[in-house]
Amino acid sequence: MKKPTIKDVAKLAGVSFKTVSRVVNQEPNVSEEVKTKVQECITKLNYQPNHTARTMRKAPFSLAFVYDNPNSHYVIEMQNGIISECRKRGFELVIHPTDSRSEEVGRELAAMIGSNQIGGVILTPPLSENRELVTFLLNRDAKVVRILSGSGAPDDLAPVVHVNDVEAGRRMTGYLLDLGHKNVAFLGYHASHESSRGRLEGFVQAHSERGMKVDRNLVLDGEFTFDSGMAMTKQLLGLTNRPTAVFACNDEIAAGAVFMARLNQLQVPDDISIVGFENSPFSTQTWPHLTTIDQPNFDIAACAAAMVIDMMQTKEVKSVKSRGFDLKLLVRDSASAPPKP
Amino acid sequence: MKKPTIKDVAKLAGVSFKTVSRVVNQEPNVSEEVKTKVQECITKLNYQPNHTARTMRKAPFSLAFVYDNPNSHYVIEMQNGIISECRKRGFELVIHPTDSRSEEVGRELAAMIGSNQIGGVILTPPLSENRELVTFLLNRDAKVVRILSGSGAPDDLAPVVHVNDVEAGRRMTGYLLDLGHKNVAFLGYHASHESSRGRLEGFVQAHSERGMKVDRNLVLDGEFTFDSGMAMTKQLLGLTNRPTAVFACNDEIAAGAVFMARLNQLQVPDDISIVGFENSPFSTQTWPHLTTIDQPNFDIAACAAAMVIDMMQTKEVKSVKSRGFDLKLLVRDSASAPPKP
DNA sequence: ATGAAAGCGCTAACAA
DNA sequence: TTGTTAGCGCTTTCAT
Numbered sequence: 264m265k266k267p268t269i270k271d272v273a274k275l276a277g278v279s280f281k282t283v284s285r286v287v288n289q290e291p292n293v294s295e296e297v298k299t300k301v302q303e304c305i306t307k308l309n310y311q312p313n314h315t316a317r318t319m320r321k322a323p324f325s326l327a328f329v330y331d332n333p334n335s336h337y338v339i340e341m342q343n344g345i346i347s348e349c350r351k352r353g354f355e356l357v358i359h360p361t362d363s364r365s366e367e368v369g370r371e372l373a374a375m376i377g378s379n380q381i382g383g384v385i386l387t388p389p390l391s392e393n394r395e396l397v398t399f400l401l402n403r404d405a406k407v408v409r410i411l412s413g414s415g416a417p418d419d420l421a422p423v424v425h426v427n428d429v430e431a432g433r434r435m436t437g438y439l440l441d442l443g444h445k446n447v448a449f450l451g452y453h454a455s456h457e458s459s460r461g462r463l464e465g466f467v468q469a470h471s472e473r474g475m476k477v478d479r480n481l482v483l484d485g486e487f488t489f490d491s492g493m494a495m496t497k498q499l500l501g502l503t504n505r506p507t508a509v510f511a512c513n514d515e516i517a518a519g520a521v522f523m524a525r526l527n528q529l530q531v532p533d534d535i536s537i538v539g540f541e542n543s544p545f546s547t548q549t550w551p552h553l554t555t556i557d558q559p560n561f562d563i564a565a566c567a568a569a570m571v572i573d574m575m576q577t578k579e580v581k582s583v584k585s586r587g588f589d590l591k592l593l594v595r596d597s598a599s600a601p602p603k604p
Numbered sequence: 605m606k607k608p609t610i611k612d613v614a615k616l617a618g619v620s621f622k623t624v625s626r627v628v629n630q631e632p633n634v635s636e637e638v639k640t641k642v643q644e645c646i647t648k649l650n651y652q653p654n655h656t657a658r659t660m661r662k663a664p665f666s667l668a669f670v671y672d673n674p675n676s677h678y679v680i681e682m683q684n685g686i687i688s689e690c691r692k693r694g695f696e697l698v699i700h701p702t703d704s705r706s707e708e709v710g711r712e713l714a715a716m717i718g719s720n721q722i723g724g725v726i727l728t729p730p731l732s733e734n735r736e737l738v739t740f741l742l743n744r745d746a747k748v749v750r751i752l753s754g755s756g757a758p759d760d761l762a763p764v765v766h767v768n769d770v771e772a773g774r775r776m777t778g779y780l781l782d783l784g785h786k787n788v789a790f791l792g793y794h795a796s797h798e799s800s801r802g803r804l805e806g807f808v809q810a811h812s813e814r815g816m817k818v819d820r821n822l823v824l825d826g827e828f829t830f831d832s833g834m835a836m837t838k839q840l841l842g843l844t845n846r847p848t849a850v851f852a853c854n855d856e857i858a859a860g861a862v863f864m865a866r867l868n869q870l871q872v873p874d875d876i877s878i879v880g881f882e883n884s885p886f887s888t889q890t891w892p893h894l895t896t897i898d899q900p901n902f903d904i905a906a907c908a909a910a911m912v913i914d915m916m917q918t919k920e921v922k923s924v925k926s927r928g929f930d931l932k933l934l935v936r937d938s939a940s941a942p943p944k945p
Numbered sequence: 946a947t948g949a950a951a952g953c954g955c956t957a958a959c960a961a
Numbered sequence: 962t963t964g965t966t967a968g969c970g971c972t973t974t975c976a977t
Contacts, residue, residue, distance in 0.1 A: 266718065268970055279948045284972065292946055311718035315664070316970035318656045319953050335676040335885070343701060355721065357696055360684060377607065377652035379954095380696065489889045515889065522891050525866060544676070545889060548830045548856065550863050609954055620964045625956065633962055657954035660969050720970095 267308040276304040287312055318379070325355040326383035326406075326571050327375060328564075329390055331363040334487075336543045337560060341410075344564025345385060352572050357381055363389050369399045376405045383571035385564070388412065388457060397421055406574035408567045412458045416585035422574075423585045424567045428458045431556045431590035432465025433472075435538060436510060438554075438592055440473055443600045444508040444536065448481040450495045450520060451512030456487075459512050462540065466510060481506055485516065489545075492519020500527055507535060507601035514539035514546040514555055521549050521597065536598035551596035563588050608649040617645040628653055659720070666696040667724035667747075667912050668716060669905075670731055672704040675828075677884045678901060682751075685905025686726060693913050698722055704730050710740045717746045724912035726905070729753065729798055738762055747915035749908045753799045757926040763915075764926045765908045769799045772897045772931035773806025774813075776879060777851060779895075779933055781814055784941045785849040785877065789822040791836045791861060792853030797828075800853050803881065807851060822847055826857065830886075833860020841868055848876060848942035855880035855887040855896055862890050862938065877939035892937035904929050 273280035285293050286301040349356050361368050375381045383406035391409035407421040416423045453459045470477045485491040511517035517539030529535050539555035546553040614621035626634050627642040690697050702709050716722045724747040732750035748762040757764040794800045811818045826832040852858035858880030870876050880896040887894040
């Protein structure tokens with residue numbers, strides 16, 4: 264009736280419980296004969312090792328995913344990626360939504376580490392940009408992996424998985440420019456938002472590579488929201504040098520832009536091209552579906568998870584590694600050549 | 605250097621480690637004097653009880669949130685609600701995305717329960733509608749709470765938190781009808797989708813309460829997607845008795861409907877009223893923002909979490925309880941009185 | 946190749 | 962009010 268323990272299996276198999284332990288942990292020095300018998304008894308009793316007891320003797324089998332991000336889609340994809348890796352390796356995921364501006368984060372995480380619940384932490388922006396937090400966690404013996412925007416690791420603190428927003432911005436802008444657009448607007452710059460900085464940098468690069476200059480009046484600050492997209496686009500349409508293409512910093516902005524264009528009797532993409540970034544559900548939640556940048560969040564997260572787990576499993580302090588992911592241009596129907604003048 | 609244990613605290617305080625345990629667990633029979641001294645030592649050493657060891661002696665301190673739902677927003681809200689309750693009660697949340705059509709679910713969960721990782725499970729639709737799964741988990745001594753669409757618990761298997769889709773559908777339809785609409789379409793019926801059945805039922809009720817009959821040609825089957833919303837609306841607009849209002853089964857459908865209306869030069873809500881359901885981000889990802897139904901997912905989830913935790917903490921088998929939540933009509937700008945003929 | 950003993954950090958049961 | 966003794970289910974260490 265009660266859950267069988269290692270001892271029950273041992274009794275049934277007529278061996279010492281240590282032998283059962285050896286079989287369960289695939290340790291050497293067990294004769295084939297005994298091994299099979301034990302295996303049988305395990306299945307017969309439907310024995311499952313007690314995860315808790317194991318954790319007590321070894322290290323924790325859980326890692327935490329810490330995030331402060333209003334974008335559900337992003338969080339879920341990350342989460343799923345991490346979980347898929349966790350399942351493969353027999354780990355558990357504890358999720359920890361938090362407010363990055365609060366002082367609590369460190370304390371909360373310290374509590375989880377201190378109580379032996381978790382051994383590793385995966386941090387996403389903006390938390391991952393917080394050096395202080397990273398150091399704090401490191402000092403408490405937690406393994407930390409950061410997911411960051413950039414083309415490499417910014418320091419040697421802890422491994423990072425980096426996402427090259429500059430390159431993606433460059434590629435997307437190049438696509439627009441090569442389509443023949445001369446006036447491209449950039450919507451949704453946000454100085455404190457690392458990714459948007461990178462995307463703008465790529466935007467500028469693509470221009471200079473083609474000997475073109477970015478019209479600073481066409482670079483608009485804004486939130487990553489639909490409403491902000493509408494507002495910025497409205498502003499754009501009032502301009503004398505009205506752009507023929509719009510590079511929106513994310514899909515929600517782009518969706519708002521599409522809507523505003525439509526409101527002004529402009530056809531997308533015939534009269535104006537509008538592209539997004541992120542390949543979020545919003546990119547197909549508008550018409551035409553958005554040409555956008557596909558960010559492999561699932562893979563990024565799985566990679567980060569693999570890294571923390573590796574770190575948790577090897578006692579040695581390995582040299583800091585980092586791994587980068589490329590973002591892909593996803594051509595759909597919201598961009599085309601500019602209208603003939 | 606190493607993490608302090610209960611014994612270290614005891615040594616420092618000059619008491620037995622059991623006394624420290626008493627203080628930590630707020631048990632009675634400790635003199636104020638000793639208590640304060642121990643408290644001091646705890647802070648001085650920065651002692652934190654080892655969660656794992658505790659779990660081994662008592663019951664697991666984790667519960668699982670099992671879901672199979674493509675809607676990130678829904679999942680995140682649920683998750684946040686559960687976590688907020690978990691934090692209050694010192695529990696951990698393990699999330700378990702899964703494929704409800706797979707045979708694995710039961711096995712996977714059984715493994716988690718069997719290995720003593722989790723003691724309770726929160727199930728959402730469509731998993732929560734699976735009686736077999738519920739029984740299976742119950743047989744393995746897991747505490748189960750289901751979140752279900754309906755006006756009460758369908759059985760005595762396990763407690764449920766129910767969400768009254770019928771009532772919400774009725775209220776929303778009543779709102780439209782009372783605005784003066786005579787032809788209201790229902791978009792996105794899906795026989796296998798419990799909630800959509802409930803919403804349609806409410807839709808019908810509201811009509812009959814006003815002595816009106818539902819035009820079955822205006823009830824369209826469809827997916828819960830933007831594209832499906834567009835397609836269904838297109839079909840609608842071809843009808844001779846074109847409806848003046850649209851009740852979309854969720855916000856994505858409604859957003860698609862708004863877009864299609866716009867494409868056909870119809871103003872929303874002046875020419876046609878369109879309402880959604882769910883109050884998801886999509887409801888403000890269109891213009892005008894959607895009048896919709898607000899579903900308190902966070903509270904629903906928190907309530908379910910509170911229930912499982914209660915069940916995990918009391919040994920007694922309590923009589924099955926259930927708790928319902930009302931959905932609120934959220935009036936925004938996508939519905940108004942029908943146009944004058 | 947196998948087993949016995951010790952002990953992880955804690956709580957429960959029982960003294961004192 | 963306080964302390965002692967077991968022992969949770971497992972792994973580690975050290976025999977045999």
